[in-house]
Amino acid sequence: MWGTLAIVTDRSFSLRGVVVRRGDRAVLDDVDADIPSDGITVLWGPSGAGKTTLLRLLDRLDVPDAGTVSYGGTPLDDLDVLALRRRVGMVFQRATPFAGTVRDNLAVAAPDADDDAVRRVLQRVSLDAALLDRDADTLSGGEVQRMCLARTLITEPEAVLLDEPTSALDEGPRRTFEQSVLELARDGLTVVWVGHDEEQVRRVADRVLHVSEGRVTT
Amino acid sequence: MTVSLAGLAVSLLLVGVAALVSLLWRLGLELSILWAALRALVQLLLVGGVLVLLLAPGRSLWWSWLWVLLMVGYAGWTARQRAPEVPRLLPVAAVAFLAASAVTMAVIFGLGVLPLTSKTLVPIAGLIIGNAMTATVLVGRRLLEELRDKRDEVEARLALGQPSSQASRPYLRAALRSALTPQIETTKATGLVFLPGAMTGLILAGVDPVSAVLVQAVVMFLVLAAAATTTTVVALGVVRRLFTPDHRLVAPSRS
Structure with a gap:
């Protein structure tokens, strides 16, 4: 557009020759994969196939025994890990509320966020702002997982990694969570979603990487 | 007597x-x-x-300092034996004992609460190091348990971009609190529930009770400071060993 400077950051991930071993077993065995910036990429496959391990590599919570993981074209080894984790958020399979209220939880992620920012982020995950002063331990399963997503989003990441975030949720809360993530992806957030529920994959995936026995295929 | x-x-x-x-x-x-x-x-x-x-008359104080060093080494080894699950506890414990000794002795001897002689140095150092050893085992085990049980929470904090020092802080504080609480409770109950060892020993040995009480009070404060210093140094040292320099939590082994 005339007079406008469009800055498009590369938010793609790539893995080249990635190997992760646990003892004698290769959890990931010479994996090459590309995860583009746009939409929702689902890592799909049976339990124990190496999906979570792959996801953890993208946030450098684990490091590969061999090969290279890159974000935005830069190997993670060359990036400041704390800055990377602020750019790439992660929501875990088991909800991890910290001690205190919902507001306290958001403050752990963004101590300087003002009330407007806090309310906006709750809205993005369809959580009622009335829950702000509720103890996080008293939230329902669906609410607490959406709070965890909100806690990640308040750091304004470019990408989020979701490790089977709805596996412990009933159908209703599961659909609400999916809806929130679909809207986030439409707003331009890069999403990598680990899942093994075929129905859900069909509903949310823009593309699927099949992970099986430590290998990745498209 | x-x-x-x-x-x-x-x-x-x-x-x-x-x-x-x-x-x-x-x-x-x-x-x-x-x-x-x-x-x-x-x-x-x-x-x-x-x-x-x-304590023989005319013996150089250096022999007593050497004895203190031996006690530090032995106590570090014992702490490691008692808590083998805590990675590389021996060097951390030794540094902690030296730090606790330095802080408490600076007050006791440096500020003239007691004169620095072999007769005071050896038993005071023994008290400091003995109590520091117990505190080391307590805090090392507790911290490992905290980080093991709350691993998901710790990683969620790391994933928010917190450095390991910050991500581990709530669990470090919980471990410190639980390691120091018994010492604080003992201090509170002193005199009411039981007469501590040093005081009992002094009274049995014929020292007048008021002098014995004063010595005991100093000893209690000394033990409290030693426990606080040791637990802090051990907790910080153990945290450093449980995280990598690039802020990943290394799986604490269950074996």
Whole structure:
């Protein structure tokens, strides 16, 4: 557009020759994969196939025994890990509320966020702002997982990694969570979603990487 | 006041009482009790012998400092034996004991609460290091448990971009709190519930009770400071070993 400077950051991930071993077993065995910036990429496959391990590599919570993981074209080894984790958020399979209220939880992620920012982020995950002063331990399963997503989003990441975030949720809360993530992806957030529920994959995936026995295929 | 050898022999009856309880209840601890009593007696006699040498008139204070160093090494080794699950505890513990000794001795000797002589240095250092050793085992184990049980939470904090020092802080504080609480409770109950060892010993040895109380008060404060210093140094040291420099939590082994 005339007079406008469009800055498009590369938010793609790539893995080249990635190997992760646990003892004698290769959890990931010479994996090459590309995860583009746009939409929702689902890592799909049976339990124990190496999906979570792959996801953890993208946030450098684990490091590969061999090969290279890159974000935005830069190997993670060359990036400041704390800055990377602020750019790439992660929501875990088991909800991890910290001690205190919902507001306290958001403050752990963004101590300087003002009330407007806090309310906006709750809205993005369809959580009622009335829950702000509720103890996080008293939230329902669906609410607490959406709070965890909100806690990640308040750091304004470019990408989020979701490790089977709805596996412990009933159908209703599961659909609400999916809806929130679909809207986030439409707003331009890069999403990598680990899942093994075929129905859900069909509903949310823009593309699927099949992970099986430590290998990745498209 | 002194205890004769015959008196010591008679006091062994008390060990017999403990062994009898074990026999009556079929606890299977008789041999253990006898072994513990015998071992304590031999250790005390050996230490007594060393103290006679160290405290002999005209003996250089350097021998006492050497003894303190030996105690630091032995206590570090013992802490490691008691908490083998805590990675590389020995060097961390040794640094912690030295730090606790430096802080407490700076106050006790540096500010003239007690004169620095072999007679004061050896027992005071023993008190500091003994208590620091217990505190080390407590805090090391507790911290490992915290980080193991709350691993998901710790990683969620790391994933928010927190450095490991910040991500581990709530769990470090919980471990410190639980390691220091017994010491604080003991300090609170002193005098009301029980008469502590140093004071009992002094009164039995014929020192007037007021002097004994004053020494005991100093000892309690010293132990409190030693425990606080040690737990802090150990907790920080263990955290450093449980995280990589690039802020990943290394799986604490369950073995």
